Amino acid sequence: MGIEANPVNFSESLEPFLIVLSVSLSVATLSRTVPLLRKIPYTLLLVMVGMGLAFIDVRLVNLSPELILEIFLPPLLFEAAWNLSWRKLKANWFAITLLAIIGVIISVLGISLALNYFNGMALPIALLVGAALSATDPVSVVALFKELGASKKLTTLMEGESLFNDGVAVVAFLLLVGIPLGTETFSLSGTVAHFFTFVGIGVGIGLAIGFSLSLLTQRFDLPFVEQSLTLVAAYGAYLLAEELGGSGVISVVVVGIVLGNYGSRIGMNPRTRLIVSIFWEFVAFFVNSIIFLLIGDQIRFANLASHLPLIGVAILAMVLTRLVSVFGLSTLGNWLAQSNIRWQEQTVLWWGGLRGSVSIALALSVPQSIAFRQELIDIVFGVVLFTLLVQGLTMQFVLKSLDLIGDQPLRQEYAELVSRQLALMRVLAKLEQKDNFPEIDAELFRYKQELVEGQLASVKDKLQALMQSHPQLKEVAAKKFDTQLLDIEAETYAELIREGRLDENLAPVLITLVTEPDPS
Incomplete structure (x- = not known):
């Protein structure tokens, strides 16, 4: 029936x-x-x-x-913890x-x-x-x-x-x-003991789930599966900690910090990390x-x-x-x-x-x-x-x-100029392969190529002038460069593990080169 x-x-x-x-x-x-x-x-x-x-x-x-507490709070806590820099938190x-x-x-x-x-x-x-x-x-x-x-x-x-x-x-x-x-x-002693029990269980479960999931995502490259696993981790950490008598809030915060600062680096390529x-x-x-x-x-x-x-x-x-x-x-x-x-x-x-x-x-x-x-x-x-x-x-x-x-408006202007420069350079590189456009008239082709070159030169001039006027942007550029190097290294290790050429994860050696501008 x-x-x-x-x-x-x-x-x-x-x-x-x-x-x-x-x-x-x-x-x-x-x-x-x-x-x-x-x-x-x-x-x-x-x-x-x-x-x-x-x-x-x-x-x-x-x-x-x-x-x-059970539906709305875990994702809010996880999202904030995922985006919280461990280096800044530690400082x-x-x-x-x-x-x-x-x-x-x-x-x-x-x-x-x-x-x-x-x-x-x-x-x-x-x-x-x-x-x-x-x-x-x-x-x-x-x-x-x-x-x-x-x-x-x-x-x-x-x-x-x-x-x-x-x-x-x-x-x-x-x-x-x-x-x-x-x-x-x-009673003071009883309250303190309960407090550390709640917090300890929450931290332990958060660490266990966070590091386990970090190692698991090294074995495959499936962006939507990895995205779904983070959702399961957020709710699972909260519910499991509460079930075992710990703090679900602390557990979600810990798992979010671990996955955002460790798991996403060693187990996710930059594209997957962006999707998540x-x-x-x-x-x-x-x-x-x-x-x-x-x-x-x-x-x-x-x-x-x-x-x-x-x-x-x-x-x-x-x-x-x-x-x-x-x-x-x-x-x-x-x-x-x-x-x-x-x-x-x-x-x-x-x-x-x-x-x-x-x-x-x-x-x-x-x-x-x-x-x-x-x-x-x-x-x-x-x-x-x-x-x-x-x-x-x-x-x-x-x-x-x-x-x-x-200086958010300034940083936004800098990011837009850098993006335009990169896009125009890729267009120009494509145009240099003239054989890809056999049906285009040679004179029209040269005209378009000169237009792109002119636009690229204009963008480079604006970017150079902006950097000269605002020297602090050099720190922004250096940070982006260091992060790109670290991403390449971490992605390489993850790729070698997926291919079976590496049995365990290697800690990134370039992590010591990633410098943070003085936030003060």
């Missing part, structure tokens, strides 16, 4: 998703095509559209914590570690004690609010960094802290949620387009209005604790590890510590049996809304005021 499908239920589930997808992609498209809207990061624009829908009481779908590891661990502790204690003292909120509930709001989510800020050409160092600090910060915040939340339920009692990177860029855009719209759509204005005192105290406490942690810990890092984080960069790290999807998911995951659950959710939503709309929309002004806008 066959199983009958239920097209009605399927249609009812599909329609809301298609509406969300249509609205979110329409908004994201308009944000890139309408000049007035281009000044607003598209994720923040999505939040505002979602708020507009919520204001007229149009609810698209129910934003459940499982939807964010700033001390500052990032301080902000991701000590910074979370400062945030949890500062927010919870403020709510407990000024509003009389029970400390176990206040601790949950603090843990939920300690997870930063600077998606919009990092996108703005890339668009404006902010320094790679600043981007690495912001992204690196956020990735590990999320993992630590989730672990802290899971440890604290049992206290109001009566299933856990707080483009795929994950699309996935991140797709997921962000949906999730930020749904965050705005979940706002309950009446609830927020009734809890304004709580929200106000939480916002003030969050801003002040972020101020203390960023400036205090950065100063400590500068002193102990010569991190060289300038006060301008510290200011951006402080004001750019937005809250978003992870905070929302943690708040919604609080069990129904916990008292004051709705107050907790309303506080978190209110604070997230403040960070996205107030801090997020003023970040460009802050960057410009601190003179941290980079």
